[in-house]
Each structure stands twice: as C-alpha cells, then as structure tokens.
Amino acid sequence: MDPSKEFDKLLAEMKHVERSEEAKRNTWLALKAKVETKRKRPIIPAFISLAIIAIASFLIFTYINSSETEQSSQAIDNEKIIRAVLEREYNGPDMELARLQDEWWDLQSVTETKNQEEYDQLLQSKKYTDLMDYYSTTHGEYFTENMLKNAIASNLIFKYNYSLIENSIEVHLENVKVVQEKEHPNIYRPIIEVSLTNNEGQKVFHTLKEEFIFSTSEPGKIGSYNGVRDGGGIELQEKIENFPAYVEDYQNVRTPLIDISFDTLCFNTRKNVQGEKVEFESGCTSDKSKINNIMENFDDLPIKAATEQESTERSVVLPQIDNYQIYLTNAADKGNTLYTITIFDDGVLMFATGADFGNLGDITIESHVEMYEKVRRMLEEFAENE
C-alpha cells in the first residue's frame, strides 16, 4: 500500500489532543496578565506623548525638506549602519552571546518560578540583564528601541548563531552591495555574499538579500529589519545545517574519476639537466602492478575544475619546468590516448580526458611535491632515454 495513504487514518486520529477548558482559560489569564504588565510599563504622560509627536513631526518635516546634499550624506551614513549590522550578523558565531544565553538558560533551569511575579523577578537577575545589555551594546546604536525589542523577541538578530555553533561552522561576510530603493529612499535591500567554513577549512559561498527600512522619525536608526522573501536566508540556514552536502556540490572539490578502460600507461617528460641542457624521456608499461602503483597515488587527491587562468598558467609553465605527462591508452591502439595526467615538479597535477596535455580539465587544489618525486621514480623504472 502507498505509505502516504496507509497511515492517514491513524495519523488523523492523533490530531485530537485533549485539552481541558479550564487549562485553556488559565493559560489565557496568565497570558493576559503578562500582556497587561507589558502594556503598563511604559506609562508616558500625555504631554510627553504630544511632545514626541511634535518632535517626530518636526523631524519628518525636516527630513522631507532637506536638501539633496543632506539626503546623500544621510544615505552614506545609512550604508555604514547597514554594513555594521551585517558585519555583526555575518561574522560569527558570536561566542559571547552564546555564553550569555547559556547562563540565562541555566539560571531558568535551576530557578523555579511559580507565578508571573516570580518570573518577572527573575528578569531582573544579572544573567538576564547582562544578556539584554549585550544586545543593546551590539545593536542599540543602529536600531530604534522598538525595533531592537522586536528583533530580540523574534530572533531577527544573531539568527544563525545557534545553528553555526551546533554545526561547527564559521560565517564570514565577504561582500556587500547596498542597494537603495529609488522610489523609497529609506528602504535599502543589500546583496550580501557570505562564506561558510567548517573546521576542516572547507568553504562554501552564499548570496542573499535583506531589507532595512530606516526610521523617518529617528534618522540614522533602522526602524524595520527584514529578510526578503526568496532572498536566500532559508537556503543559508539549509547550507549551515547540511554543510557536508553543500561542500560536495558547491565547492566542487572531488577526487579524480578516471572512468575509462585501459591496459597501458605511457609517459613523456622534459627535464632540465644541471640547468644547461634539456633531456626528453618516454616509456610505456602494461605491467598491471606498476600501473596500479602509480595510479593509486592519484585516487584521493582533492581536485576541482581548473579556471581559465589556471589553465593558461599551466600552459605557460609546461615548456619551462620539469613535468611528466602520463597517457593512459591500450596496447592495441597506442595512438589513441584516453586520458592524460600531467604532473609538474612544483607539485601541481592536472587531469583531462583524451590527448590534451592536461591543461584543460581538473587541477589539484594544493601542491603535492613529494608525490611528484615518488611518481617520477616509478616512471623512471621503465623509461627509454631518447
């Protein structure tokens, strides 16, 4: 039976979770009390409210009537603020935040609070105020007070911190292009390039967009900070959580896949002898043991597709430095080269299908000088001097 249908009835039965009306009402009463406490806290006399409205109106009026120069200057300042926030958000993880959060969570775990009053008292503890102070220190100067509160409550800042720590990944801000909306100059949608690195130094890049709306009542402060729908935030989270899969796919680091059938290995080489003359050598072997001994050196080498620049560089050095070109072929048809591996004396190897000199195709991501020496000795065993 189709597994998607087989359990539908049973799973549907599980929808009905018993919940007493009394428990539901008690939860509502507790929530209501909490909400009302929050509402009561900022008791602002009417005249102060009026003053705030007046000041805000003045600022909006001033802003609307400001000269283009002032707007341009403000835009530069806003860009700096955006960059500063992104530096915080995308260089991490922030271990200090994690420490403060852990301490606060630990305190909550060991402190029993029977009612809202006791919990409110706990919110006065040093652990909690230290955590809140840290948010203020890191972001207070960039956000309006209200936005900062919302950002903390809805996990908008340091949003990847927990996942980064859980998955032992570091994030680094690589590039930012701040784009200001033409129609709405207070809105900025930066394009952000970040890199993720694991503890083996493997790196994956990711580009995403976010949105910053600057407050009109408090110029120079972010009044709204949002991810952009389909902006790439979810995909970044996915890359952090499933980093190994993305390293494979995106960093494109792999090992050589020599998917051909051959029975003979031949080589050509050019060698500088004492810096004066150049010697050429070549040789072939169909000895399986010798071939396997040589080929197993290449099995686990991390390689990636060579860039145009890398290919050009290798073409330039090919006639200048010692190198061995290894051809894989069949004894019956030696003229038909199936695969070429070029190993340079600076330890770089190139892999290519067909009779290419190895300058197109894949390249090792690091140097293997010792391997050059080892393979050279193995090839010399069946060399025929020319």
Add this chain to the structure above:
Amino acid sequence: MEIEQLYKEYSDKVYSFIYFLVRHKECAEDLTQETFYKAYKGLGTFNQEASTSTWLLKIARNVTYDYFRRKRVVQFFSFEKEHDIENKELSPECSYEKKEQLARMYNSLYTLKKDYQEVLLLRKIQECSIQETAYILGWTEAKVKMKMTRALEALKKEFHQEGGHPNGSIKRIR
C-alpha cells in the same frame, strides 16, 4: 488582530503542536502561553509572509526548541518513560484493536529521526501544506517533499516491525 482573538482562534492548534513535541500537558500550556506572548510582541513586525496559523506554529517551534535547550533535553519529541497513551489519549469507545494500532503508531513515530518526526507532525497531523511546512522548518519545498517520502518509508518500516519497537513500553494487546 487582537491578542485575545488570536488566542481564541489558534491556541488549540498551537497547543496540540507543542504537546506532540513535549508530551507534557502543563509544559505545553506554558509554552503555548510563551508562544502567544512572543506573537503579541512580534505582531508589529508580522509581515503576512505566511498565514497567521503558520507564523504561530513557527514561533511555537522556536519556543519549544528554546525550552529543550534550556532544559538540556536531548531527546526530541520524547515520550514520558511510562507514557500513558492507552489510559489518557484514547477514549473508552476506542476499540482494543484501534488502541493497539494507535499506540504502535505513537511508538513508531517516537523511534524516527527528529526531522522525520517533525515533517510528519506538520504535514499529516497539523495538515500544513508543503509551503507552510517549508516555512516553519526553514527548509526548501523540495526538502520537505524528500523528507516526507523518506519519513513515511521509515514509519512504515517501524510500524510493521513485528511486535512493535523492541524497547517500547507498549505491549501487544491480545
């Protein structure tokens, strides 16, 4: 929308979602309260990117994860050791056979990987769409589909294991 209306309309859904994760009624009530309090604080920033119900489930998930972290709970979606599905969850009208099947279903779900449990809970029990599930879990829609297929296969395997899960506390009713 006012918080009271929000609570009236969605608290049962949020509660049942959390209850499936924590398996403790009082705790689920506390976390439901915390979810709505966070929603109340975040109402101003809710940008209608998702439906209200999906948005609340996402907050509920985050609140529950925070709870697990605070309590250092390693086992996600863990059942109480002596879980009492047979006595509390199933109505007296429930036939023995159904009781057994439901108990086994709970037990099978319990043995699955965390992400399989989550995707099954959202798609099959909470009846969220693929898009909503992707939003709540922070996954791509393709990942939801892929995990759902694998989760159902794993569930099928667990469920049909003879006698249920070997370490389960549910006994076969004869």
